[in-house]
Amino acid sequence: MDELELLKKDWQKEDNNYPKLTYNEIYKMILKKSSSIVKWIFIISILEFVLWSVVSFFLKDADYNQRFKEYHAESIMMPFIILGYVIIAYFLYKFFMNYRTISVTDNAKVLMENILKTRRTVRHYVAINLGYMVVSIFVVLGIQFNRDEQMISVIEKASANGELFKFYAITIIIVLLVIAVLIGLFLLFYYLIYGILLKRLNNNYKELKKLEV
């Protein structure tokens, strides 16, 4: 293509009027902080880990815990709590290992894949936490239905009035609604944060992948 050759000739001219930065100007630049998306992904991911640890810590710490002691349900709750710690340890480890592989000197495709992989780890962590939360809610409800005296008396009353099915149905519907709202909020948060942050990266990655087909 003649045009591109013309462009090449001009492009390679040395006197292309580029700014000429001095030694000191460049030196000042290396002291500044990066604002790359990798840095933002790191900060947001760490915040997510902290947020979820705080949430689960407060859930375990609440006076809730006291009540559970009364139910004598430690044998059910303990494995759950331990599982929670194993999950966070595993994902933190995986996150850091993935993060460390991100290198600006890799080729473009590998670099993009490594960034996306790091993000995927955090996404899985959050998804598993949401799943964990949903299962916990049902386990807690199950324990309360069986062992909470107040609850048992409510159930007995409902059963005497022949409204046992209605009682269970209403409880489950309310719980499901709460879960749906929570998950909806998370999806919205994800859509906003990562939609903006990773849109360009995703587009470019798709463009590179398209070349392989």
Add this chain to the structure above:
Amino acid sequence: MNKELEHSFVELLEKHQNIVHKVCRLYTNNYDAHNDLFQEITIQLWKAYPKFRGDAKFSTWMYRVGLNTAITLYRKSKRRINTQDFSDVQFKISAEAYDDTEEQQLKLLYNAVRQLNDIEKALVFLYLEDKNYNEISETLGISEVNARVKMNRVKNKLKTILNP
């Protein structure tokens, strides 16, 4: 030791800074964004510099880090107020009656290249820098055949932009 490293890095970058300016020229539209991207590439180069091995040429290594920063790591500058858009200037020119001087043609060409997507720009950039298809494929992480195919498509796309 660190001072020595800083000194050798800044000296090398000062000497080869045109490569970074060229990346910025393709990927930004205004003066502020150009400076912003230049700074981010400098930071990324500096962060990666301790791992830079002398067996690769500094300039070759810069192409990779510069393009990776422009395509993947850089978040577009938000400071776009009160700055003149390069493309606006060029748009005015292209709207004028076509003048077949070389300079005029070059302006239209630069304008056309700016309309390509990030990956296409990277291909054009490496092509303009006279890199062979092996180097292009290694920098982008695609096969050599695909690099050739894509380059042909980019050439056609440029033709379409220039002669709609």
